[in-house]
Each structure stands twice: as structure tokens, then as C-alpha cells.
Amino acid sequence: MANTWWELQILCDRALEESVLWRLEDFSSRGTASESKGNSCLVKAYLPRFQAQLLDLAALSLWLRQDALCVGLPVPTLNWELIDEEDWATSWKQYWKPEKIGDRFLINPAWLPLPETTERLVIRLDPGVAFGTGNHATTQLCLESLEMRLSDVPSSFVGQSVKKEPLVIADIGCGSGILSIGALLLGAEKVYAVDTDPLAVQSTFSNRALNDIKPERLVSAEGSVDMILKLAGQPVDGIVCNILADVIIQLVPEMTAIAKPNTWAIFSGILLEQSKAVADALEQNGWIVATLWKRKEWCCLNVRRS
Numbered sequence: 001m002a003n004t005w006w007e008l009q010i011l012c013d014r015a016l017e018e019s020v021l022w023r024l025e026d027f028s029s030r031g032t033a034s035e036s037k038g039n040s041c042l043v044k045a046y047l048p049r050f051q052a053q054l055l056d057l058a059a060l061s062l063w064l065r066q067d068a069l070c071v072g073l074p075v076p077t078l079n080w081e082l083i084d085e086e087d088w089a090t091s092w093k094q095y096w097k098p099e100k101i102g103d104r105f106l107i108n109p110a111w112l113p114l115p116e117t118t119e120r121l122v123i124r125l126d127p128g129v130a131f132g133t134g135n136h137a138t139t140q141l142c143l144e145s146l147e148m149r150l151s152d153v154p155s156s157f158v159g160q161s162v163k164k165e166p167l168v169i170a171d172i173g174c175g176s177g178i179l180s181i182g183a184l185l186l187g188a189e190k191v192y193a194v195d196t197d198p199l200a201v202q203s204t205f206s207n208r209a210l211n212d213i214k215p216e217r218l219v220s221a222e223g224s225v226d227m228i229l230k231l232a233g234q235p236v237d238g239i240v241c242n243i244l245a246d247v248i249i250q251l252v253p254e255m256t257a258i259a260k261p262n263t264w265a266i267f268s269g270i271l272l273e274q275s276k277a278v279a280d281a282l283e284q285n286g287w288i289v290a291t292l293w294k295r296k297e298w299c300c301l302n303v304r305r306s
């Protein structure tokens with residue numbers, strides 16, 4: 001069967017929802033949805049068939065069991081089945097509704113009509129198989145940090161009465177391109193967006209078109225920090241990077257090459273207990289950790305060079 005996907009269904013105690021979602025993300029699932037079932041929660045996750053063998057699913061089941069036992073909660077049940085691509089797209093999309101994030105953003109699924117009136121900046125999204133629907137705490141922390149960082153940049157939609165230096169941003173691990181689009185709507189001049197997953201780059205291109213963004217304002221390519229330097233040819237003003245802590249720690253030394261003396265950065269995808277390790281790596285590489293924002297068990301570090 002070509003283009004088949006695993007649909008995983010996990011029924012767990014509501015208190016376990018976040019840790020189940022985290023396990024699924026770590027397991028590289030390409031889309032998740034959860035719904036309440038009384039005191040329980042039904043989490044569905046989807047991933048391409050080639051990406052997991054039955055043995056991997058059995059291992060996932062063991063991890064879920066361990067996580068529950070560690071906190072003294074009932075062990076979740078995990079069921080799985082193969083579905084075709086069309087069913088995957090439909091099953092997942094029906095759960096996704098427009099969502100307000102922070103003070104400025106509204107995320108609108110591409111297949112739903114736009115609101116008739118809103119004062120919010122609307123990001124239209126169809127992430128396809130890429131990460132970045134806006135409903136994950138790590139993405140939300142980044143969008144809210146961008147709001148804070150770019151609050152004094154005149155938005156391209158509100159006129160340009162105040163003359164400011166054009167702001168160039170790097171989005172490392174762009175997924176659906178949600179953060180790049182958010183930064184542009186907040187007034188950034190240009191974003192370079194990279195991801196090691198070619199499907200994420202495709203998704204960023206389609207979402208760029210969906211949001212009527214000119215190709216020269218959002219440049220995307222497969223790769224990581226080194227690709228930013230190739231694309232931009234010089235350091236950037238701001239960096240946003242929502243990847244897991246271990247990857248961030250590895251990438252931090254390379255980021256010096258894309259930073260100016262006054263570059264700021266937003267690092268997310270960090271579990272609270274990993275924040276010290278990430279902050280230490282950043283400080284050892286010349287960054288000043290200014291603030292830590294937390295949501296659920298995740299946190300986001302807002303840092304600067306000077």
C-alpha cells in the first residue's frame with residue numbers, strides 16, 4: 001500500500017495528555033489531535049507507515065506505560081491501525097479550529113473561511129505533514145515572544161510612518177513556516193527559514209503562498225544554521241528556533257556565525273528541566289539569557305548577544 005499512515009489512538013488520564021503529546025512528538029508523529037472523554041483524554045497521532053515498525057510502536061507503548069507509572073496514574077491504552085492518506089488528512093483536519101494566540105495572532109486553518117472582521121493578524125495555515133499548527137505550547141511561546149520583540153516594528157499592514165532599519169530574521173526548524181509568517185506580519189522585512197525535513201520546506205512554501213507573501217520576503221531551503229549563512233550571506237537581526245533542547249545545544253556554537261553584536265534570539269522546544277542545560281550552553285557561547293517564559297512543562301528562552 002502506497003501512502004499509508006499509522007493512526008495511533010491513546011486513551012489516557014487527562015493529567016497525562018501533555019506527556020503523551022511530548023512522547024508522540026519525540027516519536028516524530030506528523031499531526032496530533034486530542035479530545036476529552038470525561039476524565040480521560042483521547043489523543044490521536046499520525047505518522048507515515050515507513051517511519052515506524054510494529055516494534056517501534058511496542059516500544060512507544062512501553063514508554064507511555066513507564067511515564068504513567070512514574071506519576072502513579074493509570075496506564076494509557078494504545079491502539080494503532082493503518083489508514084490511507086486521504087483518511088489521515090480528513091481525520092486530523094476535522095479537529096483543527098481557528099485559534100487566537102497571544103494578543104495579536106489568529107491562526108486560521110486554510111480550509112475554513114476567514115473571519116469577517118478581526119483586529120488580529122491572521123495566519124492562514126495548512127501544515128500538511130509538517131509540525132506547526134500553532135496549538136503546541138512551544139509554538140505559542142515563540143509567537144508571543146515575537147510579539148514582544150517586534151512590538152515596536154511598524155506592521156506592514158498599519159503603514160510605515162516611523163522609519164526603522166529593516167529587520168531580517170532566521171527561522172531554524174521552520175516546520176509549516178508559522179513563525180516566519182508571524183514575524184513578517186509583525187513587520188519583519190525578510191525571513192530565512194530552514195528545516196532539515198524537505199516536507200517542512202514544501203509546507204513553508206505553500207503557506208507563504210496562502211498568506212500572499214512575496215517569495216523574496218520568505219526564503220526557505222532544506223538545511224540548518226549553515227544554510228542560513230549561505231542564503232543570507234550575512235548575520236541576521238533575530239533568530240527564532242523551536243527545536244528540542246538537545247538539538248538546540250548542538251546548534252548554539254554554529255549560531256555565532258549568524259549573529260551580530262546586537263542580535264536577539266528566541267529558543268523554544270525546551271522542557272523546564274532542560275532549561276539550565278540550554279541556558280548554560282547559550283552563556284558559554286556569548287549569549288545573555290534575558291527571560292524564561294513557561295507554559296505547561298515547556299519553556300522558551302529570550303536571549304540577546306549584548
Ligand SMILES: C[S@@+](CC[C@H](N)C(=O)[O-])C[C@H]1O[C@@H](n2cnc3c(N)ncnc32)[C@H](O)[C@@H]1O
Nearest residue numbers: 131132139173174175195196197200224242243
Ligand atoms: C517543533 S518543530 C517547529 C516547527 C515550527 N517552527 C513551530 O514553531 O511550530 C521543529 C522542526 O525542526 C526541524 N529540525 C529538527 N532538527 C533540525 C536541525 N538540526 N536544523 C533545522 N531544523 C531541524 C524539524 O524537522 C521540525 O520541522
